[in-house]
Amino acid sequence: MKCKFCKAKMSRSDNLCTECGRLKSTPLEPVPDYSDREKGKSLRFFTMGKNYFYKYILFPLVLIPLAGMMGYVILLMISDNNNRFADAVIMCAGVLALIYIILAAITASKCYVEVYKNCIEGRIPAKIPCFTKHFIVYYDDIVRVNTHGIGMSVVSTTRRSSDSHPGFTLITDFGAIDIKGLNDSQAAEIHAHIRAFRRK
Numbered sequence: 271m272k273c274k275f276c277k278a279k280m281s282r283s284d285n286l287c288t289e290c291g292r293l294k295s296t297p298l299e300p301v302p303d304y305s306d307r308e309k310g311k312s313l314r315f316f317t318m319g320k321n322y323f324y325k326y327i328l329f330p331l332v333l334i335p336l337a338g339m340m341g342y343v344i345l346l347m348i349s350d351n352n353n354r355f356a357d358a359v360i361m362c363a364g365v366l367a368l369i370y371i372i373l374a375a376i377t378a379s380k381c382y383v384e385v386y387k388n389c390i391e392g393r394i395p396a397k398i399p400c401f402t403k404h405f406i407v408y409y410d411d412i413v414r415v416n417t418h419g420i421g422m423s424v425v426s427t428t429r430r431s432s433d434s435h436p437g438f439t440l441i442t443d444f445g446a447i448d449i450k451g452l453n454d455s456q457a458a459e460i461h462a463h464i465r466a467f468r469r470k
Contacts, residue, residue, distance in 0.1 A: 276441045314385045318451040322378035373400035414441045
């Protein structure tokens with residue numbers, strides 16, 4: 271199971287999370303109403319579509335034709351050279367794959383992170399594929415920031431290697447926001463903004 275606050279792995283027998291130190295029985299606080307808070311002027315806007323394209327769309331585009339050819343051969347062997355059945359199955363799979371790619375491209379184009387002096391806002395992919403969720407977290411409400419993969423890209427390698435999808439998790443009293451799909455420079459800059467404004 272996972273801690274409901276920081277999403278770290280914990281045993282069912284544990285009452286205390288070893289990562290964030292909170293009791294499993296502690297209830298989640300309700301999501302605060304931000305209607306009375308002003309975000310102010312946007313400082314930086316980070317698009318995430320390019321990184322999500324490489325992660326969720328480019329790989330299926332390469333994999334689908336290979337899987338389709340293998341599937342077609344297997345279906346021909348199973349269906350005793352019944353070409354119509356094999357063609358129909360492959361055609362359905364191709365249509366579904368095309369729909370997935372289009373929806374994934376639309377989802378990727380909507381994802382962003384925007385930084386303000388008092389909060390961070392954005393739209394990130396939801397747990398359900400091809401859906402997104404909006405979030406807004408004020409720095410006052412952040413308990414801790416967990417980072418992973420930031421600064422791991424090697425300077426001497428090509429620039430594309432920086433698209434290794436580092437990110438961080440913003441842990442608050444009302445849950446955790448897991449921000450992925452950033453390249454290394456984007457993640458480092460957003461993390462620097464959060465650290466700077468949380469100290470003020």
